[in-house]
Amino acid sequence: MQHPAATAFNRRTLLKGAGIGALGLFAAPVLAACTGTPSGGGTSASKTLTFGSNASDDVPKRAYAAFVDAFQKKSGDTVKVNTTDHNSFQDKISNYLQGAPDDAFTWFAGYRMQYYSKKGLTADIDDVWDKIGDNYSEGLAKASTGEDGKKYFVPNYNYPWGYFYKKSLWQSKGYQVPKTLDDFEALCKQMKTDGLIPIGFADKDAWPACGTFDYIDMRTNGYQFHMDLCAHKESWNQKKVQDVFDTWKLLLPYQDPAALGMTWQDAAQKLGKGESGMFLLGSFVTQQFTDPATLADIDFFPFPSIAVEGQDAIEAPIDGLMLSKKGGQNQAARDLLAFMGTGAGQLAYWKVDGSNLMTAKDADTSGYTDFSKKLAGVIADAKSVSQFFDRDALPAMATNVLEPAMQSFIKDGTVDLSNIESQAKTQYASE
Amino acid sequence: MSGGTIGRGTETPARRRGHLRQLTKRDVVTLAVMAGIPTLIQLCLVWLPTLFSIGLSFVRWNGLAFGDMKPAGLDNFRFIFTDYTPFWPAVTHNILWLLFLGVIGTPLGLLLAVLLDSRIRGSRIYQSIFFTPVMLSLALIGIIWQLFYSRDNGLLNFLLGTSGTPSAIDWLGDSNVNIWAAMVAATWRHAGYVMILYLAGLKGVDPTLREAAAIDGANGPQTFFRVVFPAMKPTNIIIVVITIIESLRAFDIVYVINKGTNGLELLSALVIQNLVGEGQVIGVGSALAVVLLVISLVPIVFYLVRTFRSQENE
Numbered sequence: 001m002q003h004p005a006a007t008a009f010n011r012r013t014l015l016k017g018a019g020i021g022a023l024g025l026f027a028a029p030v031l032a033a034c035t036g037t038p039s040g041g042g043t044s045a046s047k048t049l050t051f052g053s054n055a056s057d058d059v060p061k062r063a064y065a066a067f068v069d070a071f072q073k074k075s076g077d078t079v080k081v082n083t084t085d086h087n088s089f090q091d092k093i094s095n096y097l098q099g100a101p102d103d104a105f106t107w108f109a110g111y112r113m114q115y116y117s118k119k120g121l122t123a124d125i126d127d128v129w130d131k132i133g134d135n136y137s138e139g140l141a142k143a144s145t146g147e148d149g150k151k152y153f154v155p156n157y158n159y160p161w162g163y164f165y166k167k168s169l170w171q172s173k174g175y176q177v178p179k180t181l182d183d184f185e186a187l188c189k190q191m192k193t194d195g196l197i198p199i200g201f202a203d204k205d206a207w208p209a210c211g212t213f214d215y216i217d218m219r220t221n222g223y224q225f226h227m228d229l230c231a232h233k234e235s236w237n238q239k240k241v242q243d244v245f246d247t248w249k250l251l252l253p254y255q256d257p258a259a260l261g262m263t264w265q266d267a268a269q270k271l272g273k274g275e276s277g278m279f280l281l282g283s284f285v286t287q288q289f290t291d292p293a294t295l296a297d298i299d300f301f302p303f304p305s306i307a308v309e310g311q312d313a314i315e316a317p318i319d320g321l322m323l324s325k326k327g328g329q330n331q332a333a334r335d336l337l338a339f340m341g342t343g344a345g346q347l348a349y350w351k352v353d354g355s356n357l358m359t360a361k362d363a364d365t366s367g368y369t370d371f372s373k374k375l376a377g378v379i380a381d382a383k384s385v386s387q388f389f390d391r392d393a394l395p396a397m398a399t400n401v402l403e404p405a406m407q408s409f410i411k412d413g414t415v416d417l418s419n420i421e422s423q424a425k426t427q428y429a430s431e
Numbered sequence: 432m433s434g435g436t437i438g439r440g441t442e443t444p445a446r447r448r449g450h451l452r453q454l455t456k457r458d459v460v461t462l463a464v465m466a467g468i469p470t471l472i473q474l475c476l477v478w479l480p481t482l483f484s485i486g487l488s489f490v491r492w493n494g495l496a497f498g499d500m501k502p503a504g505l506d507n508f509r510f511i512f513t514d515y516t517p518f519w520p521a522v523t524h525n526i527l528w529l530l531f532l533g534v535i536g537t538p539l540g541l542l543l544a545v546l547l548d549s550r551i552r553g554s555r556i557y558q559s560i561f562f563t564p565v566m567l568s569l570a571l572i573g574i575i576w577q578l579f580y581s582r583d584n585g586l587l588n589f590l591l592g593t594s595g596t597p598s599a600i601d602w603l604g605d606s607n608v609n610i611w612a613a614m615v616a617a618t619w620r621h622a623g624y625v626m627i628l629y630l631a632g633l634k635g636v637d638p639t640l641r642e643a644a645a646i647d648g649a650n651g652p653q654t655f656f657r658v659v660f661p662a663m664k665p666t667n668i669i670i671v672v673i674t675i676i677e678s679l680r681a682f683d684i685v686y687v688i689n690k691g692t693n694g695l696e697l698l699s700a701l702v703i704q705n706l707v708g709e710g711q712v713i714g715v716g717s718a719l720a721v722v723l724l725v726i727s728l729v730p731i732v733f734y735l736v737r738t739f740r741s742q743e744n745e
Contacts, residue, residue: 090708090709091707091708091709093709094493094494094495094709094711098495112709119495119496121495204604204689204693205690206689206690206693257597258582258583258599258601260605260606261582261601261602261603261604261605261609262582262604266583390710394710395708395709395710396705396709396710396711397710398710399704399708399710400704400705400710400712403692404517404692404693405516407692407693408693416516419514419516422514423510423514423515423516426506426507426510426514426712426715427712429491430491430492430493430713430715431493431499
């Protein structure tokens, strides 16, 4: 305890530094060795592969095990699964991909996929998509494509974001699902007079507010603008972005004033207890309703339309599989990804973890509840699928710049766009 | 080192001082190992990372390939000082933290130490109770304070009678309040730490000093402030340095609460936010670390200068 602050700090960074140093130094020769070795030329099928999984929670872990079992049975290949804690996997992804990665690994669609693909750390899988392409909607295919137009990702499951509410509460008060922003505001006003918190909101963890920003931006300026803004092809310091915050400002009085001290789990409890009228989150919010009666009472509507594109775009983060650069030469690994793109493969996963939606068109959805069907329907109908701000944009931009800015906006309704823009410049310049 | 065996057992201490080379081979090896290993550890764990941090603060780098590293000059520092919105709040909060610990946390620890030193019944038990927080794990501390501070279910709002009403105080979410809540939690640990150090210091004060003061007619507080407290000068200096360092590296409690956002910005939390994880911006994180290092050097240099000076005087 008596070590100077500098010492304490440096011990912390040491691990980091050592990690970067060691992995960085070893990465080059390892990668060179990989590309240099004609490991069967990719065709003389190796029958084994390694699979790096971030599914460390019990249910997803068992679900991926079931998926791998089904694949082994079908192909006769042997899969060695390496499971890492979910958050550590994310934190170490850079070092992991540069070091000695597994052949196939779990990851996310969107910018997070494109970023590492652009750096040449993952293998393209156009041949796999030739086989499975028909199985996916346009939006899912777009989300699996790198900046160079090649495919890098096979979607496993996704979950839409939208407003969740209690049917019984709405029926008793006679509320109608709003289609437009005007309807939505009127509904909020009504709820407030009825003594409810109209919009459940939680932003202690700083990321949930991104969902609201994403939707208002897409509904105001369109999907493409939102994507360009996320990739910093558009400036933050312009009227279009100011419009987003101006619209949001109209809704601020209806949001839960305690949002900054609550996690999404807290806000879900308030929704379940009927204290708040609706709550914008991913469909994983239903995990919080352990009582089957409450769960059956939960319904969902997509974010209302504002200006440009009605309700064509939906925010639905997609999780799935990718190949590391090394795995690109392993035919068995390609086969594993192709299997993920089939209904049979996804069903094997979904049977254990039913909280998510299968993405393949030929997946057998006869086991879906009506609620799951409705969630799946809005994704299937969507023309564009956005991921989530921290998956569509540079993660550093999300955590270091936008999330703090949104927290202060939620507090007092002010936002300094020129500062966000100058911070964005520095963040993206580091890439 | 051939002279190792000359005159063993016959030399006087004076001779030995004049002939340091007369160490045996074994002595030399022992000395080399005992001095070398700590030096090496020090070098690897302290100096190399420090130099790396300083070096990395002048580049733009995403932590991926070394080829992506670009020189940035002073851009990272310019960014921190002008554009990086959490930076100045973090500096303010670190200063506030220092003042809070200095004015409340440390004196509280001293008070506890004095009370426990006056041989009240069960002082060992109290001592353990007050010291427990220093040993608790981060996660546990988070849970404990959550129980106090939670807006809807927390003990504090319950005691205030505001629980469940709109006027309930959002101890952790309201950015005007949460820094104070975090500092109270930090004091809870810090006071126990200071208490233990002062208890040791008090034990080291010669009892005859107190007796002499009593004979001269000094009352309790006079004895303490005029005699005992000044006699603990070495302890006092250590406590000052520790208080400064604790406030500079304050990290765990705010990180548990909300990772150092929304009113709980601290320099150490910003460093971690920029250096660790997917969103790493190595240059900015390193520059923040260098700023923190420079600030930390002030009390360290002050402490070292004082320590060495007093040794020279002896």
